[in-house]
Amino acid sequence: MQNFEYANPTTLNDALGLLGSAWGEADVLAGGTDLLSLMKEYIHSPKRVVNIKNIKELGGISKVGSGLRIGATVTLDELSSNAMVKQMYPSLAQAAMEVSSPQLRNMGTVGGDLCQRPRCWYFRGGSGLLGQDESGKSLVATGENKYHAIFGSGPAWFVSASSFGPALIALGAKVTLQSASGKREIPVSEFFVSPKSNGEREIALKPNEILTQIVIPAAGKNANYEVRHREAVDWPLTAAAVNLTMAGNVVKSATVVMGHVAATPWRASQAEQMLTGKTINVELADKAGEAAVANATPLSGNSYKVQLAKVAVKRAILRAAGIAI
Amino acid sequence: MPEYSWPPMNKRAVMGKSFDRLDGPQKASGRAKYSSDLNKPGQLFGVFLHSPHAHAKVKSIDISAAKAMEGVTAVRIIAGPGAELQWAGAEVAIVSAVREEIAKDAIRAIKVDYEILPHVVQEQDLSKVGSRAKAAGEQVTGDPDKAFKEAAAVIDGQYGCPVITHCCLEPHGNVVQWTGGTVNLWPSTQAVSSIGGDLAKQLEIPATDVKVQMDHVGGGFGSKFPSDRWGSEGAKLSKESGGRPVKVYLDRSNELTIGGVRPSAFAKIKVGANADGKIIAWQSESWASGGVGGGGMPPIPYVMTKIENFRLNHTAVSLNAGPARAWRAPNHPQASFLTCSALEDLAAKLNMDPWDLFHKNVEMSARPEVYRKQLVKAAELMDWKKKWHPRGAETGNIRRGVGLGMATWGGAGHASKCKVSINADGTIEVEIGSQDIGTGTRTCITQVAAETFGLPMSAVRVKLGDNAFPASGPSGGSTTIGGVSSSTRKAAVNALEKLFERVSPGLGVPADQLEAVDNKIQQKGNPAKGLTWKQACQKLGVDRISEMGENVPAQAAKEGLNTLGAAGIQMAEVEVDVETGIVRMRKMVAVQDCGLVVNPKTAASQVYGACIMSICSGLMEERVMDRVTGHVLNDDMEFYKLAGMGDIGEIVVHMDITPENDKRGIIGLGEPCAIGGLAAIANAAANALGVRVPMVPLTPDRVLAALSSDRRNA
Incomplete structure (x- = not known):
C-alpha cells in the first residue's frame, strides 16, 4: 500500500484546498466503507x-422551502431514522434500510x-472500469456477467452501485459539487455518467470537488x-424507484428509475408514459414493468435480470401507490 | 482388567447432560486467542506472490527489487524457472517484512515472466472440457437395460452442484519461528498431534524439534489437516530472518482461491421403478472436478445401495483451479443431492408422495428400520403430510413446498491417547493432543472425566492443543468425540483404580469394591463407608497419580465405548417468489441418528451449523470461475454468498437419543448432519415450483430459467 498523507480538516475550505487536480492525488474519506x-x-493509491x-x-438534514437539504456526510442510519425523510421521501428511507447491515448503515454516508x-x-x-482481454474484447461481455448491465451500449457494462441514485433521480434531486474556485449544482440524473475510457469516472465529480x-x-x-x-x-440484483404526482386517484406525472441495471441509474420513460393519466392497479403496474424493460439488451449470462428489473x-x-405487493 | 464401559444411561450425573461450551464466553467476547490473533515480539509478516495466470510456466523470475526494499527481511522463490503453475493463485514466491503492507508492496516488485498456457476452469458442460475428462470405467450389476424396459415409470434427469469452498472464518495460516534447533509452530489446524511431524518432514529436521501450540481454531471443515506452504516457507523465512517469528495468513481472496474446495458433482441419472414405487434400475453418468486432480466419484446411488440393476459411469475433470480438500462429509452431500433429487423426480412421475417412495425404498439401505423411524419422526416435526402437495398444486406468486434428503456416515472414534492426573488437592488434569474444532471437545472431555470421578465439571482442567501432550487423531471423519472420550474414560478409570488402591487399606474395603460418586470414594452402594474426594486425594501427599488411556480403533467396537453408523433424515420447507426466482427458507427439520451423546447441547449445535451450511450451498453458495482470465471472480464475502440470520428460517433438530442407541457407544456427529440438507432444499423447491431446478444453488437465474422452460414445455 502506498504511503499516504492523512488530512483531517474541520472546514470545507481547508478540505477543498487539500484536493488534487487529477485522480490519484487525493481521495475523500467519509464512512470509509468503500x-x-x-x-x-x-x-486506489492516493497520495493524500x-x-x-x-x-x-x-x-x-434540514428543511429548504418545501423540500429537504441532506448533508453529504449524513449516515444511512441518520437518513433512515429521520422523521422528515420518512414522511416526505419514504423511497430514501426504504433504500437506506435495504442496505441490510447495521455496520454499513452506521458508517456509510449518503454522499x-x-x-x-x-x-x-x-x-x-x-x-479497470472497462477491462479488456488481450484481443481488446470486453472482459464482461466475453466472461462472467450475471451481475452486470442489461441496458446501455457499452463500453461500460458494470452497474452503478448506488442505493440512492434511482430514488434521488426519481425525486428530481440536485447535488452540490464544490471546489476551491466555486460550486455548481447539477441534477442527480447528470451526476452519473457512463465512462467511455478507462481514465474516466462513472460520476461527474471532478478530482478537485467535494459533493457537499x-x-x-x-x-x-x-x-x-x-x-x-x-x-x-x-x-441488489435490480432495484427501482418511483415518484408519482397524483391528482386524486389519477397519476398526473410519474418518474420511474431503475438501479443496478446499467452503468448509471436508468430512467424508464416508457413506463412513466404508461402510468400518466391512469389509476394504479396491479395490472397497470405489471404493464409498466414490462414497458420499462422493453428495450433491455442483456449480456450472455444475465437475461434473468430483465425479469427482475420488471418486477422491481x-x-x-x-408500493408507492400503497397497494399490497 | 479394569472395566471401561460407560456408566448406565440412567446413572450418569454429568455425561448426557447439556452444558454450555466451556470456552463459549471466551470466544463470544473475543478473549479467546486464535493463532491468527497472535503478535509475537519481533514478528514479521509473510506474504505470497500468487500466479496471476490459471495455467502458465515460469520463464524467469527476478526478486532483486523486492529484496532491496526497506523492511524486507527475506525473499524466497517457490516456483522457479521451468515450474508449471496449474491454477491462478498458485504460490510463486514469498516475502517477509517488518510490516504486512511492506511485504505486499514487495511481492508486487517481483518480476516474473510467464509463458501462458491454455486453461480450462469450467466443467458444467462436459462436452467442452476436451482432453481434461478422464473416464473411470463402467460398473454394471444385474441387467439394467432389461429392468428399464420392464419398469412402469422411468425418469431421466440431469443434476449438478458446483464447487464450493470451506470459507473458514479464520483463514489458513500460521505463526512460525525457527530459531536454534527448534521450530515453534502456532497453526490453525485440525491436527495438533500430527502437523508438527508433517512440518518436520518438509524441513528435513527431527519431529522432536517442532513444538506445536494452538488454543483455538476458527473452522476447518476438512481443509486444515496438513502442514502447508505457509508452515514450511514461513519457517524458512524465519530462519533466514535471524529466527524472528513470521506470521503467514491467507487473506480472504486467497483463502477462497487456494484454501481448498469441495468438488463439484454433476450427473445424468435414469431411474426405473415398478408401479408401486419400488426402484428396480439405476443408471448414472456422473462427472466432477475439484481442481487439477479431478474429482472424487460421489457414492451414488446413495443410501439405497441394494438396487438390483445398475450401471455407473464417472468422469473426473481436471481443471486449472485451486485444489480440493476434504469438505465436511467428502462426496456425501453431493451424492445425497444427486440421488434424492432423482428419486423425488421419480415420485413426481409416479404421482406419489416422495415420503412414501423413500419409505418403501429404504428397504434397499443398510439400515431400513432406522430410516423408517426417522422418516416418521421427521414427517411429524415438519407436518409433512399436511404440507406436501403434488407438483403444480401451488399456483400463486409465492409458492411453498417441502422436500427431504438422506444421509449415512461412519463416525467411529479415532486413535487417541490421553493422560489423566489426580492431584493431592483433588483437582483433575487431562492432557490430550487434540483440538476443539467447534465440536465442544474441551467440554465433552471435561464431562467424561468429571463423570468418571464422580466430580463436578469445575474439578477438571482439560489441556489440549499441544503436541507435547499424548497424541490424539486429527479432527476429521467425525471421529473426535468418540476417540477422545474413550481415551479419557480409560485414563480416568486407570487413575481412579490407583487412587482406590491407595485408600483401600485405610477404609478396609478391597479396591475393587470401591466407587467414586458425589464427591466421595465409598464402598459400592454404602455412603457410610467412605471418604470425601478431598480426603482421599490428600493421601497422595506430595505424589500425584498420572495414568494413560488409549482408544485403539481396531478394539473399540469390542470394548463398546465407541462405534459407527449414523443415519439421518432432513426435511426442508421453502417459499419461492416465482416473479423473482428468490427462494427463502421457512423451516428445516433434522432427525439425527446417534449413539451415546456426551453433551446434547453441543451435539445439537453441530446439527444446527450443518443445516445452515446446507442452506448456504442450497440457496446461494458457489465459486464463480472466469472462463476468460481463469480467476475466481467472487473471491470475497460480497459475491461468495453465505446465509445471514434472515436467510435461515426455523431449524428443528431432533437427536435420536434412546437407551437402544446409547448402548452403541459414542458415534461422531460432525458430518452426518451436513449431508441431507442440500437434497431436502432442492427437493422442496421442486415441490413448490412444480418443476425441477436442475442445478443448485437455487439462484434467481436458475429458478427463473427452470420456470420458463417449464412454461415452454407446457
Whole structure:
C-alpha cells in the first residue's frame, strides 16, 4: 500500500484546498466503507486521504422551502431514522434500510453512496472500469456477467452501485459539487455518467470537488424496491424507484428509475408514459414493468435480470401507490 | 482388567447432560486467542506472490527489487524457472517484512515472466472440457437395460452442484519461528498431534524439534489437516530472518482461491421403478472436478445401495483451479443431492408422495428400520403430510413446498491417547493432543472425566492443543468425540483404580469394591463407608497419580465405548417468489441418528451449523470461475454468498437419543448432519415450483430459467 498523507480538516475550505487536480492525488474519506478496501486492493493509491467527517457543515438534514437539504456526510442510519425523510421521501428511507447491515448503515454516508465505485468483479480484480482481454474484447461481455448491465451500449457494462441514485433521480434531486474556485449544482440524473475510457469516472465529480449536499424538492408518492438474493446484506440484483404526482386517484406525472441495471441509474420513460393519466392497479403496474424493460439488451449470462428489473418496477409502483405487493 | 464401559444411561450425573461450551464466553467476547490473533515480539509478516495466470510456466523470475526494499527481511522463490503453475493463485514466491503492507508492496516488485498456457476452469458442460475428462470405467450389476424396459415409470434427469469452498472464518495460516534447533509452530489446524511431524518432514529436521501450540481454531471443515506452504516457507523465512517469528495468513481472496474446495458433482441419472414405487434400475453418468486432480466419484446411488440393476459411469475433470480438500462429509452431500433429487423426480412421475417412495425404498439401505423411524419422526416435526402437495398444486406468486434428503456416515472414534492426573488437592488434569474444532471437545472431555470421578465439571482442567501432550487423531471423519472420550474414560478409570488402591487399606474395603460418586470414594452402594474426594486425594501427599488411556480403533467396537453408523433424515420447507426466482427458507427439520451423546447441547449445535451450511450451498453458495482470465471472480464475502440470520428460517433438530442407541457407544456427529440438507432444499423447491431446478444453488437465474422452460414445455 502506498504511503499516504492523512488530512483531517474541520472546514470545507481547508478540505477543498487539500484536493488534487487529477485522480490519484487525493481521495475523500467519509464512512470509509468503500475507500479502505479500494486502497488495500491497490485499486486506489492516493497520495493524500482527506477525512471530511469532522466538517460540521457537511452534515445535517434540514428543511429548504418545501423540500429537504441532506448533508453529504449524513449516515444511512441518520437518513433512515429521520422523521422528515420518512414522511416526505419514504423511497430514501426504504433504500437506506435495504442496505441490510447495521455496520454499513452506521458508517456509510449518503454522499459516499453516490460516489462509491462499482462492485464489478473485473474492476475490483484490478482490470479497470472497462477491462479488456488481450484481443481488446470486453472482459464482461466475453466472461462472467450475471451481475452486470442489461441496458446501455457499452463500453461500460458494470452497474452503478448506488442505493440512492434511482430514488434521488426519481425525486428530481440536485447535488452540490464544490471546489476551491466555486460550486455548481447539477441534477442527480447528470451526476452519473457512463465512462467511455478507462481514465474516466462513472460520476461527474471532478478530482478537485467535494459533493457537499443533496437538495430534494417536494415529492409525490414515492417508493423504492430492491430485488436482493439474500435477506442479509447483499448487493441488489435490480432495484427501482418511483415518484408519482397524483391528482386524486389519477397519476398526473410519474418518474420511474431503475438501479443496478446499467452503468448509471436508468430512467424508464416508457413506463412513466404508461402510468400518466391512469389509476394504479396491479395490472397497470405489471404493464409498466414490462414497458420499462422493453428495450433491455442483456449480456450472455444475465437475461434473468430483465425479469427482475420488471418486477422491481412493478413492485415499486405498487408500493408507492400503497397497494399490497 | 479394569472395566471401561460407560456408566448406565440412567446413572450418569454429568455425561448426557447439556452444558454450555466451556470456552463459549471466551470466544463470544473475543478473549479467546486464535493463532491468527497472535503478535509475537519481533514478528514479521509473510506474504505470497500468487500466479496471476490459471495455467502458465515460469520463464524467469527476478526478486532483486523486492529484496532491496526497506523492511524486507527475506525473499524466497517457490516456483522457479521451468515450474508449471496449474491454477491462478498458485504460490510463486514469498516475502517477509517488518510490516504486512511492506511485504505486499514487495511481492508486487517481483518480476516474473510467464509463458501462458491454455486453461480450462469450467466443467458444467462436459462436452467442452476436451482432453481434461478422464473416464473411470463402467460398473454394471444385474441387467439394467432389461429392468428399464420392464419398469412402469422411468425418469431421466440431469443434476449438478458446483464447487464450493470451506470459507473458514479464520483463514489458513500460521505463526512460525525457527530459531536454534527448534521450530515453534502456532497453526490453525485440525491436527495438533500430527502437523508438527508433517512440518518436520518438509524441513528435513527431527519431529522432536517442532513444538506445536494452538488454543483455538476458527473452522476447518476438512481443509486444515496438513502442514502447508505457509508452515514450511514461513519457517524458512524465519530462519533466514535471524529466527524472528513470521506470521503467514491467507487473506480472504486467497483463502477462497487456494484454501481448498469441495468438488463439484454433476450427473445424468435414469431411474426405473415398478408401479408401486419400488426402484428396480439405476443408471448414472456422473462427472466432477475439484481442481487439477479431478474429482472424487460421489457414492451414488446413495443410501439405497441394494438396487438390483445398475450401471455407473464417472468422469473426473481436471481443471486449472485451486485444489480440493476434504469438505465436511467428502462426496456425501453431493451424492445425497444427486440421488434424492432423482428419486423425488421419480415420485413426481409416479404421482406419489416422495415420503412414501423413500419409505418403501429404504428397504434397499443398510439400515431400513432406522430410516423408517426417522422418516416418521421427521414427517411429524415438519407436518409433512399436511404440507406436501403434488407438483403444480401451488399456483400463486409465492409458492411453498417441502422436500427431504438422506444421509449415512461412519463416525467411529479415532486413535487417541490421553493422560489423566489426580492431584493431592483433588483437582483433575487431562492432557490430550487434540483440538476443539467447534465440536465442544474441551467440554465433552471435561464431562467424561468429571463423570468418571464422580466430580463436578469445575474439578477438571482439560489441556489440549499441544503436541507435547499424548497424541490424539486429527479432527476429521467425525471421529473426535468418540476417540477422545474413550481415551479419557480409560485414563480416568486407570487413575481412579490407583487412587482406590491407595485408600483401600485405610477404609478396609478391597479396591475393587470401591466407587467414586458425589464427591466421595465409598464402598459400592454404602455412603457410610467412605471418604470425601478431598480426603482421599490428600493421601497422595506430595505424589500425584498420572495414568494413560488409549482408544485403539481396531478394539473399540469390542470394548463398546465407541462405534459407527449414523443415519439421518432432513426435511426442508421453502417459499419461492416465482416473479423473482428468490427462494427463502421457512423451516428445516433434522432427525439425527446417534449413539451415546456426551453433551446434547453441543451435539445439537453441530446439527444446527450443518443445516445452515446446507442452506448456504442450497440457496446461494458457489465459486464463480472466469472462463476468460481463469480467476475466481467472487473471491470475497460480497459475491461468495453465505446465509445471514434472515436467510435461515426455523431449524428443528431432533437427536435420536434412546437407551437402544446409547448402548452403541459414542458415534461422531460432525458430518452426518451436513449431508441431507442440500437434497431436502432442492427437493422442496421442486415441490413448490412444480418443476425441477436442475442445478443448485437455487439462484434467481436458475429458478427463473427452470420456470420458463417449464412454461415452454407446457
